[in-house]
Amino acid sequence: MTKIKRTITLSSELDNIIAMLATGANQNTSEFIEYRLREDEQIKKMVQKIRNAKDPPEYKIGKKLTA
Incomplete structure (x- = not known):
């Protein structure tokens, strides 16, 4: 799977x-966040x-994704 870098801003809290939860789960932060998002x-x-679409839509930045 291609890895895409994305920057987000979070509160320090x-x-x-x-970070604490990821460490407790023995995952790096990216793995932890991706796993939780997929849930x-x-x-x-x-x-x-x-995944089930005959012609999956292409995502374009700034455009609404409709599937």
Whole structure:
């Protein structure tokens, strides 16, 4: 799978909590966040929709993704 770098801004409180939880799970921060995001129902549904689509939509920055 291609790795895409994305920068996000978090509050220091949330950053510290994520770092603690990731360490406790023996994962780096990126792995921890990706795993948790994939467990989100809205994201799960969209992933399945795109995987099952005959012609998956292309994501373009600034454009609404419809699938």
